[in-house]
Amino acid sequence: MLSRALVLRVAEWPPFKRWIMHSPMTRGLINRFIAGEDLDTAMEVTRRLNAQGFLVALDYLGEATTRPEEAANAARQYITLLERIADTGVQACISIKLTQLGLELGYELCRQHLECVLKTARNLNNFVWIDMESSRHVDGILNLFMEMYPRYPNSGTVLQSYLYRTPNDLERLLEVGARIRLVKGAYAEPREVAYPDKRSVDRQFKVLMERLLERGHEPAIATHDVRLIQHAKQYAAQLGLRKEQFEFQLLYGVSRELQKQLVAEGYRTLIYVPYGEQWYPYFSRRLAERPANLYFILRNLFRK
Numbered sequence: 001m002l003s004r005a006l007v008l009r010v011a012e013w014p015p016f017k018r019w020i021m022h023s024p025m026t027r028g029l030i031n032r033f034i035a036g037e038d039l040d041t042a043m044e045v046t047r048r049l050n051a052q053g054f055l056v057a058l059d060y061l062g063e064a065t066t067r068p069e070e071a072a073n074a075a076r077q078y079i080t081l082l083e084r085i086a087d088t089g090v091q092a093c094i095s096i097k098l099t100q101l102g103l104e105l106g107y108e109l110c111r112q113h114l115e116c117v118l119k120t121a122r123n124l125n126n127f128v129w130i131d132m133e134s135s136r137h138v139d140g141i142l143n144l145f146m147e148m149y150p151r152y153p154n155s156g157t158v159l160q161s162y163l164y165r166t167p168n169d170l171e172r173l174l175e176v177g178a179r180i181r182l183v184k185g186a187y188a189e190p191r192e193v194a195y196p197d198k199r200s201v202d203r204q205f206k207v208l209m210e211r212l213l214e215r216g217h218e219p220a221i222a223t224h225d226v227r228l229i230q231h232a233k234q235y236a237a238q239l240g241l242r243k244e245q246f247e248f249q250l251l252y253g254v255s256r257e258l259q260k261q262l263v264a265e266g267y268r269t270l271i272y273v274p275y276g277e278q279w280y281p282y283f284s285r286r287l288a289e290r291p292a293n294l295y296f297i298l299r300n301l302f303r304k
């Protein structure tokens with residue numbers, strides 16, 4: 001079995017990256033996970049998903065920004081996106097990465113951009129999810145989130161069940177009443193900070209999910225794992241939660257039948273919709289989650 005770290009390393013190999021980005025053979029798989037490269041296409045996809053009963057979180061792709069102009073541009077793009085959502089009346093919030101807003105360039109620069117985005121969202125009655133990134137950034141992201149949250153309760157953040165530290169972070173966030181999205185975690189992490197085996201990650205997800213359903217404010221359970229989803233449904237029912245008091249969140253293009261089934265059963269279901277030109281790092285994480293995606297690509301590569 002290929003490890004996540006290995007797939008992510010292969011994905012960074014320049015000839016492989018070039019081939020993926022430009023070969024017509026990989027287009028289908030890319031289009032499955034990425035809604036499009038521009039805002040108009042993303043809005044079209046959002047309208048279609050809304051019509052099928054889904055809520056949407058739009059992610060303008062980009063991360064690990066290395067130049068201040070790029071960070072400023074990303075913030076502007078998110079402001080335009082929020083305005084477009086308001087003008088068109090689609091049902092969508094946004095999901096952002098703080099390294100895209102310049103976290104690696106400095107806390108203060110990132111804070112200023114984040115505040116502009118949060119303020120616009122608050123004025124337009126919208127909501128901002130702050131994605132979680134690699135373990136190097138967890139403190140920076142949580143600190144910024146905690147600093148902003150009292151003034152911008154129209155925001156929530158993400159916790160990853162693969163990190164050993166997450167039970168403590170969960171308690172800290174539950175204490176302030178913030179909305180929390182629970183995920184397993186998508187980055188290559190050293191065993192000093194994260195469980196290396198899937199079984200432990202899943203076990204911790206289950207424990208954290210129960211706690212989140214018990215204590216969380218509109219908790220978001222973000223997984224495609226049918227066993228965990230089944231358990232969430234049962235546990236929420238046991239707690240007496242109504243279906244609109246919590247949310248399932250899934251990624252665009254992943255487990256599409258499951259997505260439809262959740263809506264048909266009356267569960268509040270949000271689809272995370274990524275768009276933009278900087279799609280490669282997001283796409284490579286989707287490859288790393290499921291070796292079958294990579295095998296599909298490699299088969300085509302060697303068939304050339």
Ligand SMILES: Cc1cc2nc3c(=O)[nH]c(=O)nc-3n(C[C@H](O)[C@H](O)[C@H](O)COP(=O)(O)OP(=O)(O)OC[C@H]3O[C@@H](n4cnc5c(N)ncnc54)[C@H](O)[C@@H]3O)c2cc1C
Nearest residue numbers: 131132183184185186222223224225249250251272286289
């Ligand atoms: C809405 C949402 C937001 C997220 N935000 C973040 C974030 O901020 N930070 C972060 O680190 N991670 C984030 N993730 C990713 C997450 O950490 C996992 O990497 C991802 O969801 C895969 O794990 P899983 O829970 O679906 O379980 P798994 O056990 O990995 O998968 C369960 C089943 O789902 C299907 N599946 C899962 N992934 C794929 C795929 N790529 N292609 C095809 N089928 C697949 C397969 O059928 C698989 O058997 C997010 C996930 C979701 C759904």
